[in-house]
Amino acid sequence: SQTIHQWPATLVQPVGSPLSLECTVEGTSNPNLYWYRQAAGRGLQLLFYSVGIGQISSEVPQNLSASRPQDRQFILSSKKLLLSDSGFYLCAWSTGEGSYNEQFFGPGTRLTVL
Amino acid sequence: GESVGLHLPTLSVQEGDNSIINCAYSNSASDYFIWYKQESGKGPQFIIDIRSNMDKRQGQRVTVLLNKTVKHLSLQIAATQPGDSAVYFCAENIPGYALNFGKGTSLLVTP
Numbered sequence: 155s156q157t158i159h160q161w162p163a164t165l166v167q168p169v170g171s172p173l174s175l176e177c178t179v180e181g182t183s184n185p186n187l188y189w190y191r192q193a194a195g196r197g198l199q200l201l202f203y204s205v206g207i208g209q210i211s212s213e214v215p216q217n218l219s220a221s222r223p224q225d226r227q228f229i230l231s232s233k234k235l236l237l238s239d240s241g242f243y244l245c246a247w248s249t250g251e252g253s254y255n256e257q258f259f260g261p262g263t264r265l266t267v268l
Numbered sequence: 269g270e271s272v273g274l275h276l277p278t279l280s281v282q283e284g285d286n287s288i289i290n291c292a293y294s295n296s297a298s299d300y301f302i303w304y305k306q307e308s309g310k311g312p313q314f315i316i317d318i319r320s321n322m323d324k325r326q327g328q329r330v331t332v333l334l335n336k337t338v339k340h341l342s343l344q345i346a347a348t349q350p351g352d353s354a355v356y357f358c359a360e361n362i363p364g365y366a367l368n369f370g371k372g373t374s375l376l377v378t379p
Contacts, residue, residue, distance in 0.1 A: 188366065197357065197371035198312070213366075244311050256302055257359075257367055259311035 156181035160245050160260040167267055173218075173232040175263050177245030180226065185247040187228040188257060189220055192242040204228060240267045280376045287345040289373045291358035294339060298368075300361035303332060303343045306372070307354045315343070315356075345375075353377045 157180045167173060179185050189201040200213045202220035210220050217236060221229045228245055243263045248255040281287045293301070299320045304312035318325045318332045318341075325332050331344040341358055355374050359367040 198369040200366055200369075203366050242309075246311075255300075255361060255367065256314055256317060258314070259304075262309070262311045264309070 156247075156258065158245060158247055158258060158260040160243075160263050162263060163261065164264045165266070167235050167265065169237055169267055170234050173230070173235050173239070173265070175230040175243055175245075175265075177228040177230075177260055178226055179228075179247045182226070182247070182249065184225060185249060186255065187222065188246040188248075189228065189230050190244040190246065192244060192262075194241075198244065202230070235267045237267050240265055277371070278374045278376065280378060281348050283348060283350060283377055283379050285348055287343075287348045287352070287375060287377075289343045289345075289356050289358075289375065291341040291343075291370055292339060293341065293358075293360045295360060295362050295368075296339070298360040298362050301332070301334060301341050302359045302361070302367070303330075303341075304357045304359065304369075305352075305354045306357065312357060348375075348377050350377050350379070 159178050161176055186205050188203045190198045191201055192198050201218060202210055202212055204210050204222045207222050207225055218230060218232050243265055245260040246257040248257045279289060302317045303315040305315050306312040316325060316327045316330050316332050318334050323334050329346045333342045343356060345352055353376055355372040357372045358370045361367055
């Protein structure tokens with residue numbers, strides 16, 4: 155069966171510090187991968203998605219970046235965090251086959267920037 | 269641009285009653301819809317989906333209805349239980365794009 159992992163589960167970082175959040179998927183090959191951010195009590199904002207190694211599409215311009223160094227690894231980074239980067243970060247995957255692409259979500263990372 | 273929206277941001281129901289959560293979409297090209305449940309501090313979990321060539325689909329205690337004429341989607345939960353308290357999101361799949369999520373409805377089940 156497929157599983158998706160995210161770490162760390164929680165993170166408290168000072169403004170201006172770097173960020174690296176990691177997401178890995180097991181049990182599937184060549185998945186589509188997604189990074190979302192969710193502000194408290196709000197919906198899901200798509201940040202990045204990837205259809206393959208090294209292929210990243212950005213949905214929202216900001217100080218975050220994403221990389222996909224391996225087929226089942228997706229990394230969200232920042233060189234300098236802002237207060238507004240605080241939120242709940244979710245990674246998701248889908249098979250990318252056909253038109254019906256249910257997305258499966260990871261447990262999320264709660265980021266607090268102070 | 270076109271978007272998915274929810275009629276009510278919060279819904280309070282009594283335990284044992286049926287719940288109905290509504291969602292409106294505006295993109296006629298959407299061919300697939302999903303309902304997710306998100307409990308506090310956790311990632312969204314798939315509940316049920318429906319393709320655009322269907323108008324009803326049933327799962328365990330949940331039913332999704334799709335009305336393409338008015339571009340409306342609903343999630344019905346039968347005999348709502350305290351464990352159903354969560355935020356519910358609808359999502360539409362627009363071919364060639366990633367899923368488009370609604371803002372969510374918070375369901376609160378009271379004893």
